[in-house]
Structures are given as structure tokens and as C-alpha cells.
Amino acid sequence: MSWQPTLAHYLILAAGTFSIGLIGVMVRRNALILFMCIELMLNSVNLTFITFSQYRVDLDGQIFGFIVMAVAAAEAAVGLAIVLHIFRQNRSVNVDEVTELQQ
């Protein structure tokens, strides 16, 4: 394995950061950090898209990355509004304490 980055290097890096984001979503209980980890996973997927886009010399992957970014922006806006609302109701952003729908 040489130092020269190849397709596999980028893909394994993307898989690694995706897994780290996945651990974060499952382990952290702070809603804000949960959202950050979701953004991290979206970014890793974007990196995979762009890597394949460069590998195949095809711009479609970059267009998809652009769309993913726009969706992430929309998701962050709505998600943070929900976090704000939850904090007003519970005085906490711990997602384990959000159990209204269970009752």
C-alpha cells in the first residue's frame, strides 16, 4: 500500500467517518450532538459520491452531493427548531427524556 491516495483510500476514509457518526448517533444522548453526528454521516456519504464522480469522470455525483448539502441545510433548520421546542417543554435536550409519544 503506497502513500499515493487512490479510490480505496477515499472510500475507506468515508466509511470510517460514517461509522464514527453512526456510533455518535447511537451513544450520545444530547440532541444537538445527535444532529452533528447526522451531519457528519451525510458528509461522509457526500465524500463517497464525489470520489466516484472523480473516478468515473462524471459530474452526476457532484450534482447529487450538491443536492445532499441542500437537504442537510433544510434538515438542520427544522431539526434545530425541534430541539428548541423540546428544550422549552422539558428544560433538557436529553433525547431519552422525550417520551410524550409513548404515553
Next chain:
Amino acid sequence: MGVWEPLFFWLFAVGAVATSVGVLFIKNPLYAALSLIGDFLCFAGLYVLLSAHFLAVTQVLVYTGAIMILFVFIIMLLNLNEQELGERQFRLHHILAYLTAGIVFALAVSAIAPLVDQQQVATERQRVQQQAQNADGDEASEGFRVESPVPGLYAAVNEPAINRDFRAQIQSWEDGTATPADEKYRTYDPDRSFEVPPVLRASEAQAQGGTSSMFGTVEPISILLVNRFVVPFELIAVLLLAAIFGAVVIAKKRL
């Protein structure tokens, strides 16, 4: 190629992994957000290495410039104390979480790993070529057979022989006489030279880099966005409008 590409790749890759682990373990959400900003900047650097210049700029503007500012605003607005953060004591399901993520990573690596082994890639290519040649001799009956990697997972596909034009096209991509991007972007002139500023002009080969020098810049992406991808582009506009309304309605104290 040269020495700079690996250097910057490893710099950004190590930076990205380190800051991701930071987001995972830092308790204070403000420091976690700062770590995530560093992570996004590292990703922007990787996008530049992948000649996705427009997306790298968009990454810095949209992610670190807009989304993370929103995060930091919310964190400062809530002004959480120690108890409101949500305690993070170790629980049994954390082991399961690490295990699941490890399995996901292992599956991904096992899918990617054959790409690392250049020898295997070469033999695989030879095998496919051999099969294609066999199909040539016995066009109708033999065909192009794709075996299932896991026995019994799905039926072996016996497609009809690939047509000659397609193989010739693949061959021309391999030889370098043509690229997959040919005839795809008719609306912009591929012969038009792209002026690289003198400082950035490292070498002719590096500027080309196997791809068109315009690849990933604003012009081809904008042409694609308003031609082939005009419907998703407009849908993004609708989605963002809906998100604005949704955020205002949800965050408002009472309507």
C-alpha cells in the same frame, strides 16, 4: 501527482478522523461544534483534491458558514448547564452501538478492499476480457456470465453477449483515446482552454490530471443544474421554502 497530493490527503484524512472522534467524545456541545467545523473544513480540502472545486466552496459556505453558525447560535441560546446536557454514563447498549458501527465499517472495508489489491484488479479485468472474447466466438450461447460472490445469494446472471460497440467504448476509455465524459456535455465547448493562474500552474500533466480541466468548476455544474437536473434543482427551492416555514412554525412559542 507529485508529493503534494499524498501530503495533503493524509493531512486532511487524519484531520477529518481526529475531529470526528472529537465530536463523538467531547462533552461540551460548543467544543463539539467547533470540532465539527474543523471536520467540514478537512472535507472541503478533500473535495479540492478530488477536483470538486465548486462543492468545496459550497461546503465552506453552506456547512461551516450557515449550518454550523445556526448550531452555535442554538447552543448559546439554550445556554445548557451540566444537568440539562443529558448525562453520558456508560450503559450496556453502548457496547452494541460500537459493535454495530464496527460491523458496518468492516462490511464497507470488505467491499472496498479488493480495490486496494491492484494485482487482483488486473486479473479480474483479464478474466472479464477472456469471458468477453469467449462470448465473441460463441455469441448467442455463452454470453457474459456474472457469478454471485456468495453462493446461493442470487442467481447467476447470464446476460446476452455484450454488444461490440460497448466493448469498443470501454476499450477506448482504457486506452485513453476517449473519456466517459465525451459527448455528455455538448452545451459547453471542451476545446476552450481554461486559464489557470500562473502560481497554480504546477505542470501541464497535473493540471489535466486525467480529467477535463474544467471538471468540477462552476460552469459545467451550472450547465447540468439548469439542463438535465432542472427538476431536482427546483425541488430544492421548494424544499428550502418549506423548511423555512417549518422552522418558524415549530420554533415559535405560540402561533
